Amino acid sequence: MIGHVVCVLAVTVLLMLSQPLQVGAVERAEAEETARLLAKLLQSGRVVIDRNQSLIDDPHKGEKGFTPEVFEQQLVQEFRIRTGIDLTALPKAPVSIVIPPLAKELLPALVQASREVIREAQVVINQRGIGYKNFIPATYGSQASARFSKSSHVRLKQTAIQPRNPKNEPDEYESSVLKWLSARPRADAYVSELTEEGRTLRVVMPIYYAKDCLSCHGEPKGDLDISGYPKEGHKEGDLAGAITVTAPLGGTR
Numbered sequence: 001m002i003g004h005v006v007c008v009l010a011v012t013v014l015l016m017l018s019q020p021l022q023v024g025a026v027e028r029a030e031a032e033e034t035a036r037l038l039a040k041l042l043q044s045g046r047v048v049i050d051r052n053q054s055l056i057d058d059p060h061k062g063e064k065g066f067t068p069e070v071f072e073q074q075l076v077q078e079f080r081i082r083t084g085i086d087l088t089a090l091p092k093a094p095v096s097i098v099i100p101p102l103a104k105e106l107l108p109a110l111v112q113a114s115r116e117v118i119r120e121a122q123v124v125i126n127q128r129g130i131g132y133k134n135f136i137p138a139t140y141g142s143q144a145s146a147r148f149s150k151s152s153h154v155r156l157k158q159t160a161i162q163p164r165n166p167k168n169e170p171d172e173y174e175s176s177v178l179k180w181l182s183a184r185p186r187a188d189a190y191v192s193e194l195t196e197e198g199r200t201l202r203v204v205m206p207i208y209y210a211k212d213c214l215s216c217h218g219e220p221k222g223d224l225d226i227s228g229y230p231k232e233g234h235k236e237g238d239l240a241g242a243i244t245v246t247a248p249l250g251g252t253r
């Protein structure tokens with residue numbers, strides 16, 4: 001089994017400060033921090049959907065008021081709590097080591113992609129008479145990352161060792177990291193490595209199952225959940241999958 005490099009934020013910052021003059025190191029540090037922030041933003045969006053799930057699934061209500069604007073407000077707030085970064089102040093914020101220029105370009109693009117997903121889901125969300133609508137954090141995550149990746153040179157993805165959605169199938173690299181992570185105790189860390197002789201940065205941010213997730217992904221294994229998929233029999237704290245970012249390096253953008 002290949003050994004992967006687990007990074008925590010402190011390591012990243014150290015990397016940035018220790019090699020400020022090497023262009024390659026700066027580019028990598030910038031891409032790595034951007035990747036970390038993109039993954040956090042997608043994760044924040046998942047949390048916002050989760051928090052509004054009972055509203056979304058309310059069969060008695062038509063118009064829910066969960067508009068792209070309302071979603072964006074909550075997304076910005078959640079992201080600020082998780083990172084300390086205020087996305088509304090981003091255009092005016094000085095380019096710094098904390099918010100690299102690449103992130104300044106790509107974070108708003110992901111907000112935009114996310115808004116589009118919520119906008120397109122309005123008909124589904126506002127349907128009266130139906131409870132569960134299959135608009136859940138995972139569908140948001142799959143759709144927002146696909147939409148973002150279509151219009152960017154950086155690819156964002158939600159994946160798992162055995163995904164429910166075939167579009168989330170891990171590639172060889174992701175599969176190897178996921179298997180490696182699943183054999184280790186839970187850690188609030190992420191894996192970041194250069195592949196293709198340094199031409200591509202891969203970042204893998206693990207997601208673990210919380211209690212809430214087990215109504216669909218837990219026991220009894222094989223029983224169908226509310227979304228119609230067989231439950232996987234997972235337990236709280238098991239590795240659920242990851243948000244991954246693939247960024248080309250070497251001035252290819």
Ligand code: HEC
Pocket residue numbers: 136138139142158159160162163164165166168207208209210212213214215216217225226227229240241242
């Ligand atoms: C209402 C049932 C339900 C709940 C609750 C739920 N999931 Fe899922 N999950 C799904 C469905 C359905 C998919 C496939 C979504 C798609 O079509 O992209 C999925 C997909 C995923 C994926 C992407 C990989 C894949 O299988 O395609 C991850 C990661 C994931 N879920 C993690 C979680 C975590 C973590 C939680 C708790 C925070 C959670 N899920 C709660 C139903 C659920």
